[in-house]
Amino acid sequence: xxxVEQTCCIVGxxxxxxxxxxxxxxxxxxxxxxxxxxxxxxxxxxxIDGCLSKPPYQEPTFLFTDALAATxxxxxxxxxxxxxxxxxxxxxxxxAVRAIQAGLCHTVLVAFGENWLSYTKAPYPTHGKLHWGYExxxxxxxLIGPPAGYAxxxxxxxxxxxxxxxxxxxxxxxxxxxxxxxxxxxxxxPLLLSDYLRAPWIVEPFRVPDCSLVSxxxxxxxxxxxxxxxxxxxxxxxxxGYGESHPHRYLMCEEEIxxxxxxxxxxxxxxxxxxxxxxxxxxxxYDSFTYTVLVQLEDYGFCAKGEGGxxxxxxxxxxxxELPVNTHxxxxxxxxxxxxxxxxxxxxxxxxxxxxxxxPNAHIGLVSGGAGVLAVHASLLLGVE
Amino acid sequence: MASVPKPLPxxxxxxxxxxxxxxxxxxxxxxxTGCAAWRYPPASVCPRCGSLEVRWSPVSRRGTIYSFVVYHxxxxxxxxxxxxxxxxxxxxxxxVRMVMRVAKCPVASVTIDMEGRIELQKVTEExxxxxxxxxxxxxxxxxxxxxxxxx
Numbered sequence: 001x002x003x004v005e006q007t008c009c010i011v012g013x014x015x016x017x018x019x020x021x022x023x024x025x026x027x028x029x030x031x032x033x034x035x036x037x038x039x040x041x042x043x044x045x046x047x048i049d050g051c052l053s054k055p056p057y058q059e060p061t062f063l064f065t066d067a068l069a070a071t072x073x074x075x076x077x078x079x080x081x082x083x084x085x086x087x088x089x090x091x092x093x094x095x096a097v098r099a100i101q102a103g104l105c106h107t108v109l110v111a112f113g114e115n116w117l118s119y120t121k122a123p124y125p126t127h128g129k130l131h132w133g134y135e136x137x138x139x140x141x142x143l144i145g146p147p148a149g150y151a152x153x154x155x156x157x158x159x160x161x162x163x164x165x166x167x168x169x170x171x172x173x174x175x176x177x178x179x180x181x182x183x184x185x186x187x188x189x190p191l192l193l194s195d196y197l198r199a200p201w202i203v204e205p206f207r208v209p210d211c212s213l214v215s216x217x218x219x220x221x222x223x224x225x226x227x228x229x230x231x232x233x234x235x236x237x238x239x240x241g242y243g244e245s246h247p248h249r250y251l252m253c254e255e256e257i258x259x260x261x262x263x264x265x266x267x268x269x270x271x272x273x274x275x276x277x278x279x280x281x282x283x284x285x286y287d288s289f290t291y292t293v294l295v296q297l298e299d300y301g302f303c304a305k306g307e308g309g310x311x312x313x314x315x316x317x318x319x320x321x322e323l324p325v326n327t328h329x330x331x332x333x334x335x336x337x338x339x340x341x342x343x344x345x346x347x348x349x350x351x352x353x354x355x356x357x358x359x360p361n362a363h364i365g366l367v368s369g370g371a372g373v374l375a376v377h378a379s380l381l382l383g384v385e
Numbered sequence: 386m387a388s389v390p391k392p393l394p395x396x397x398x399x400x401x402x403x404x405x406x407x408x409x410x411x412x413x414x415x416x417x418t419g420c421a422a423w424r425y426p427p428a429s430v431c432p433r434c435g436s437l438e439v440r441w442s443p444v445s446r447r448g449t450i451y452s453f454v455v456y457h458x459x460x461x462x463x464x465x466x467x468x469x470x471x472x473x474x475x476x477x478x479x480x481v482r483m484v485m486r487v488a489k490c491p492v493a494s495v496t497i498d499m500e501g502r503i504e505l506q507k508v509t510e511e512x513x514x515x516x517x518x519x520x521x522x523x524x525x526x527x528x529x530x531x532x533x534x535x536x
Binding site: 135136137138139140141142143144145148151152153155156159200201202203204205206250251252253257 | 426454484
């Protein structure tokens with residue numbers, strides 16, 4: 001048994017169209033996913049009394065969750081904005097569970113979306129964009145754009161542990177295989193290791209396929225009590241445990257950059273769930289870059305520190321392997337959805353609805369989130385009886 | 386061709402001593418007067434001991450490359466002409482790590498653990514930034530392009 005009573009579950013999930021979705025605001029992508037989640041659960045908007053959302057990057061908006069609620073006719077007893085990048089889904093889920101357990105509300109919708117890709121093609125009218133908070137100490141010094149911070153960590157890992165380009169490539173190749181089995185994934189062409197090794201450098205040691213996509217997306221899930229879930233359409237997917245970690249804010253302040261927050265958030269989630277790593281049937285790991293997957297596999301303890309490179313070889317993280325990872329293709333090949341589609345994919349796997357991607361007898365799934373440059377980390381364990 | 390402005394920091398009363406130092410040819414960092422720890426980036430409180438008392442002090446300007454990356458794509462129009470360029474995490478003797486460009490050194494010869502000296506490079510009349518200039522003797526072998534597997 002876990003250390004906390006497991007009383008909450010996911011009863012509905014929704015995904016908007018992904019990739020390039022022109023002429024859609026982030027709010028519209030969010031409402032699309034939210035509507036899907038309600039339909040999936042067999043609930044009406046009147047059944048929702050809690051909501052957590054994330055203000056869009058391109059248009060940080062005051063009281064965004066309330067704007068979403070007003071748009072969709074939700075009457076909330078509990079709701080607030082949460083902005084933690086790719087950690088938002090799991091941090092929101094943890095907050096929602098605690099709110100339900102405290103009796104503040106009974107059914108919480110977690111929904112958000114971004115028009116990130118279409119924005120780069122034809123900027124949607126906005127009032128401003130998010131300040132990331134570290135520009136002044138990185139950009140004038142040459143460190144510009146998301147890949148470089150992670151690439152600095154990857155380079156150090158390669159230096160210290162002998163991790164190779166081919167090993168990073170195997171993560172990209174495996175996830176692409178998974179994405180090809182997923183309807184609506186942004187990447188539709190196979191990727192071979194030879195393609196990977198010929199791909200142009202972005203910020204060395206990262207090539208193009210090491211980097212996550214830029215996507216339009218909306219994602220949503222609905223949490224409620226196990227008691228209420230009895231009357232709903234799907235087998236409830238139980239929240240077994242969750243944990244978070246905040247190792248640093250600035251990468252340059254992290255003493256050992258080849259380590260990530262999974263070191264703390266993993267054991268916290270496992271302890272709450274009362275399960276061991278050996279019981280995990282699949283893992284949907286935050287994959288801003290290939291390296292992000294590798295370092296988490298080590299820091300969760302699926303292999304020894306420094307052996308992540310060898311672990312991802314020989315099909316071990318593919319479907320049919322010892323630990324299928326990112327069965328939907330992830331941020332690298334399905335779409336960059338700030339981790340919310342890692343949650344919806346885990347729910348599909350546990351319900352047995354993953355079709356050609358289905359992990360046989362999936363009972364426990366690990367989901368992770370990350371934000372900043374290895375700055376915040378979150379772990380979630382979901383399961384079915 | 387009109388030059389694209391480079392990304393510039395927002396200078397505030399709290400961080401101005403750093404940038405004033407750079408402009409005047411000094412690398413000044415914050416040192417806690419409570420516990421003597423150096424800190425960077427600038428902050429109003431010591432994360433080690435909680436003291437609010439701080440002094441801006443010059444550092445040795447010697448450093449070692451902890452990790453580095455090579456930019457092959459410009460993430461800002463102002464750096465397009467400089468591709469490929471190297472950005473490194475540099476460990477200072479004072480126990481502080483800074484991020485900065487590596488200068489006056491062939492891209493292919495940069496290595497982790499390389500030693501060097503921090504110099505100040507002009508961006509605009511008002512703004513100078515620290516850059517890392519290696520002093521480790523570059524061997525002919527390491528100056529050759531790397532024989533990466535699969536290339």
